[in-house]
Amino acid sequence: xxxxxxxxxxxxxxxxxxxxxxxxxxxxxxxxxxxxxxxxxxxxxxxxxxxxxxxxxxxxxxxxxxxxxxxxxxxxxxxxxxxxxxxxxxxxxxxxxxxxxxxxxxxxxxxxxxxxxxxxxxxxxxxxxxxxxxxxxxxxxxxxxxxxxxxxxxxxxxxxxxxxxxxxxxxxxxxxxxxxxxxxxxxxxxxxxxxxxxxxxxxxxxxxxxxxxxxxxxxxxxxxxxxxxxxxxxxxxxxxxxxxxxxxxxxxxxxxxxxxxxxxxxxxxxxxxxxxxxxxxxxxxxxxxxxxxxxxxxxxxxxxxxxxxxxxxxxxxxxxxxxxxxx
Amino acid sequence: xxxxxxxxxxxxxxxxxxxxxxxxxxxxxxxxxxxxxxxxxxxxxxxxxxxxxxxxxxxxxxxxxxxxxxxxxxxxxxxxxxxxxxxxxxxxxxxxxxxxxxxxxxxxxxxxxxxxxxxxxxxxxxxxxxxxxxxxxxxxxxxxxxxxxxxxxxxxxxxxxxxxxxxxxxxxxxxxxxxxxxxxxxxxxxxxxxxxxxxxxxxxxxxxxxxxxxxxxxxxxxxxxxxxxxxxxxx
Amino acid sequence: xxxxxxxxxxxxxxxxxxxxxxxxxxxxxxxxxxxxxxxxxxxxxxxxxxxxxxxxxxxxxxxxxxxxxxxxxxxxxxxxxxxxxxxxxxxxxxxxxxxxxxxxxxxxxxxxxxxxxxxxxxxxxxxxxxxxxxxxxxxxxxxxxxxxxxxxxxxxxxxxxxxxxxxxxxxxxxxxxxxxxxxxxxxxxxxxxxxxxxxxxxxxxxxxxxxxxxxxxxxxxxxxxxxxxxxxxxxxxxxxxxxxxxxxxxxxxxxxxxxxxxxxxxxxxxxxxxxxxxxxxxxxxxxxx
Numbered sequence: 001x002x003x004x005x006x007x008x009x010x011x012x013x014x015x016x017x018x019x020x021x022x023x024x025x026x027x028x029x030x031x032x033x034x035x036x037x038x039x040x041x042x043x044x045x046x047x048x049x050x051x052x053x054x055x056x057x058x059x060x061x062x063x064x065x066x067x068x069x070x071x072x073x074x075x076x077x078x079x080x081x082x083x084x085x086x087x088x089x090x091x092x093x094x095x096x097x098x099x100x101x102x103x104x105x106x107x108x109x110x111x112x113x114x115x116x117x118x119x120x121x122x123x124x125x126x127x128x129x130x131x132x133x134x135x136x137x138x139x140x141x142x143x144x145x146x147x148x149x150x151x152x153x154x155x156x157x158x159x160x161x162x163x164x165x166x167x168x169x170x171x172x173x174x175x176x177x178x179x180x181x182x183x184x185x186x187x188x189x190x191x192x193x194x195x196x197x198x199x200x201x202x203x204x205x206x207x208x209x210x211x212x213x214x215x216x217x218x219x220x221x222x223x224x225x226x227x228x229x230x231x232x233x234x235x236x237x238x239x240x241x242x243x244x245x246x247x248x249x250x251x252x253x254x255x256x257x258x259x260x261x262x263x264x265x266x267x268x269x270x271x272x273x274x275x276x277x278x279x280x281x282x283x284x285x286x287x288x289x290x291x292x293x294x295x296x297x298x299x300x301x302x303x304x305x306x307x308x309x310x311x312x313x314x315x316x317x318x319x320x321x322x323x324x325x326x327x
Numbered sequence: 328x329x330x331x332x333x334x335x336x337x338x339x340x341x342x343x344x345x346x347x348x349x350x351x352x353x354x355x356x357x358x359x360x361x362x363x364x365x366x367x368x369x370x371x372x373x374x375x376x377x378x379x380x381x382x383x384x385x386x387x388x389x390x391x392x393x394x395x396x397x398x399x400x401x402x403x404x405x406x407x408x409x410x411x412x413x414x415x416x417x418x419x420x421x422x423x424x425x426x427x428x429x430x431x432x433x434x435x436x437x438x439x440x441x442x443x444x445x446x447x448x449x450x451x452x453x454x455x456x457x458x459x460x461x462x463x464x465x466x467x468x469x470x471x472x473x474x475x476x477x478x479x480x481x482x483x484x485x486x487x488x489x490x491x492x493x494x495x496x497x498x499x500x501x502x503x504x505x506x507x508x509x510x511x512x513x514x515x516x517x518x519x520x521x522x523x524x525x526x527x528x529x530x531x532x533x534x535x536x537x538x539x540x541x542x543x544x545x546x547x548x549x550x551x552x553x554x555x556x557x558x559x560x561x562x
Numbered sequence: 563x564x565x566x567x568x569x570x571x572x573x574x575x576x577x578x579x580x581x582x583x584x585x586x587x588x589x590x591x592x593x594x595x596x597x598x599x600x601x602x603x604x605x606x607x608x609x610x611x612x613x614x615x616x617x618x619x620x621x622x623x624x625x626x627x628x629x630x631x632x633x634x635x636x637x638x639x640x641x642x643x644x645x646x647x648x649x650x651x652x653x654x655x656x657x658x659x660x661x662x663x664x665x666x667x668x669x670x671x672x673x674x675x676x677x678x679x680x681x682x683x684x685x686x687x688x689x690x691x692x693x694x695x696x697x698x699x700x701x702x703x704x705x706x707x708x709x710x711x712x713x714x715x716x717x718x719x720x721x722x723x724x725x726x727x728x729x730x731x732x733x734x735x736x737x738x739x740x741x742x743x744x745x746x747x748x749x750x751x752x753x754x755x756x757x758x759x760x761x762x763x764x765x766x767x768x769x770x771x772x773x774x775x776x777x778x779x780x781x782x783x784x785x786x787x788x789x790x791x792x793x794x795x796x797x798x799x800x801x802x803x804x805x806x807x808x809x810x811x812x813x814x815x816x817x818x819x820x821x822x823x824x825x826x827x828x829x830x831x832x833x834x835x836x837x838x839x840x841x842x843x844x845x846x847x848x849x850x851x
């Protein structure tokens with residue numbers, strides 16, 4: 001299928017090498033600044049809220065790894081996020097495992113699920129793919145109500161945070177925040193690495209012209225499955241961390257509306273960019289935070305932003321900024 | 328006799344995306360005349376017809392049908408003026424059977440042929456009237472493509488390579504249908520590679536190359552210009 | 563297990579199948595004609611139900627007029643949205659159409675939740691259709707029989723209209739080759755608007771019929787579109803008749819599952835979808851592209 005508007009990142013001709021180098025420098029400067037903000041933020045904003053936002057930032061980036069690189073729109077990513085949230089929650093609460101092991105288990109569960117769902121859904125492309133991922137996601141939602149350990153609509157509540165590596169008390173807000181920040185940065189760097197690798201370029205090639213890649217001898221389904229599984233795994237890491245941060249894993253985590261939220265985050269920030277989903281996640285989370293108290297209808301606002309994004313703002317915020325900067 | 332439509336094109340430019348395909352095409356075809364557009368592959372003949380029909384969005388210049396400018400008109404509006412189009416790829420609908428294909432185009436007026444008359448002209452189609460569009464042979468598809476526009480009462484016909492790849496018997500039958508259109512006084516614009524077929528029917532020939540009209544040859548001069556025409560066509 | 567229970571669940575399955583069929587049919591028309599995955603299909607079902615509730619409670623207009631007025635209202639709103647918003651994304655990748663209708667669904671659903679909260683509101687069964695038939699082996703409520711009958715009539719009526727009438731011929735042509743169809747003097751953009759209206763009207767119609775069975779709530783239909791997706795994936799997009807048959811069968815199987823294994827009944831459709839995808843990825847009635 002022809003993919004969603006994304007700007008190819010690696011097609012700069014040699015003549016533009018100089019401007020490319022400047023743009024590279026700009027990138028480094030930007031990331032240095034972002035890192036500073038990341039470190040300083042908890043001294044200005046409530047760290048618990050920030051930690052939760054970072055989990056959704058990672059979730060949005062993980063989702064966008066699939067859509068942005070290979071152009072596959074998953075409508076069921078909450079399944080990976082939420083499954084990992086449940087598994088990690090169970091490991092923390094019932095088995096009393098430390099966070100690092102619980103997160104590992106949750107992420108591994110999401111990876112397994114990702115391979116299984118990926119195997120089934122990439123059998124069809126385009127719109128069928130999207131519909132299948134949504135249906136598969138809904139199965140997980142039903143399971144969350146049926147399985148004995150998920151506690152139906154209550155979910156897993158009052159999940160203990162425990163100590164990181166047996167040393168640092170995660171109930172300390174700053175420890176909690178920096179743990180989430182490290183998870184996020186690690187995940188983001190991994191996605192950055194994947195996107196800029198040969199593997200990432202092959203994925204771009206598949207997005208731009210799948211028949212050509214097949215005729216060049218690439219087994220495109222293997223690549224799609226691999227990136228699907230990676231995306232699911234990272235979404236799982238985000239979900240597992242979120243359970244520890246907010247001490248809750250509930251059916252909301254696996255509901256299609258959560259899949260919808262993460263799509264909006266990517267779309268609002270810019271699907272064709274790496275950093276866009278982060279911006280989108282921050283905005284959507286802030287919006288939900290403020291609207292929750294205002295009594296205004298959150299869903300209506302989210303729906304309206306969705307429509308606006310699609311009709312007038314398809315490149316997203318970061319995409320538009322890039323366009324204005326001429327990159 | 329039907330009120331045939333005249334066609335006047337001035338300085339027509341057309342684009343596919345970013346590529347500029349027609350570079351200022353001008354044609355002047357009085358009502359009731361039959362002209363061909365000839366030229367090599369990729370010269371812009373099909374694009375010219377598609378532009379007239381409104382099937383190419385990005386176009387500038389002027390296209391006047393019976394004096395009315397349709398440069399900004401959507402295809403359905405052009406069709407409703409009485410313009411009929413037979414596309415190069417024939418455009419037979421696979422999900423419609425022969426009769427349904429015939430009945431699809433919207434009637435412009437009541438002067439068109441009846442279904443019975445059409446079946447009399449193309450007996451093969453009558454035999455196959457319940458067949459799905461895709462089950463037809465190439466020749467049958469081409470007959471259907473022409474038959475389809477005879478019913479509507481249109482009086483300006485744009486025919487894109489109606490004889491391409493067909494057996495001589497079928498070419499003859501197609502020729503008969505075009506002769507009929509001509510005898511009824513309709514205006515015909517024919518894009519044709521088969522120059523022998525074209526010379527028998529057309530009053531004049533426009534020669535296209537690289538998105539421009541480079542020559543116009545009246546019927547009387549065809550014999551004299553034979554060598555040049557061969558050169559134009561790259562034969 | 564009593565036959566009463568089994569047949570009772572089968573009727574419930576048929577009822578659900580009826581709604582699946584009406585919604586999937588409308589969905590299939592829209593996706594075929596416009597290339598738009600209408601995620602908001604369930605929202606128009608909700609609007610149909612809510613429309614009849616509003617007609618009754620605000621204007622005192624009962625079931626029978628509502629059966630016409632409410633789907634018509636849903637169709638008008640749908641056509642307005644198509645004309646003003648949805649038609650702007652036809653030239654883009656299909657993903658945008660899907661996301662746009664998702665946004666519309668959120669917006670409309672959110673508005674109704676905001677103004678009406680999520681609690682269900684009862685809607686009375688029309689007087690003429692109260693009571694039921696004692697068939698010996700089971701008791702069949704009149705209204706349920708009516709719903710199944712109407713669904714069958716409307717599904718096959720729509721199928722007939724598409725396959726055998728002039729407007730259906732034009733719709734099929736526009737689905738297959740919209741540009742060329744315009745060149746034959748047919749106003750395809752208007753036809754697309756009309757097709758979208760028909761598609762959502764079928765959902766609205768299902769909503770009106772559902773109102774007396776399920777209570778009317780902004781949340782109804784929210785998850786229904788996922789079942790429709792499964793129906794379309796199982797049936798394949800190739801044939802309208804295929805999707806009707808698939809919808810009824812899946813409804814029935816779901817009913818059967820409620821007898822055999824109630825805990826898993828809401829998963830059975832998705833399990834079937836999985837199996838079909840593994841065995842015949844193009845769907846039961848579809849063609850591999």
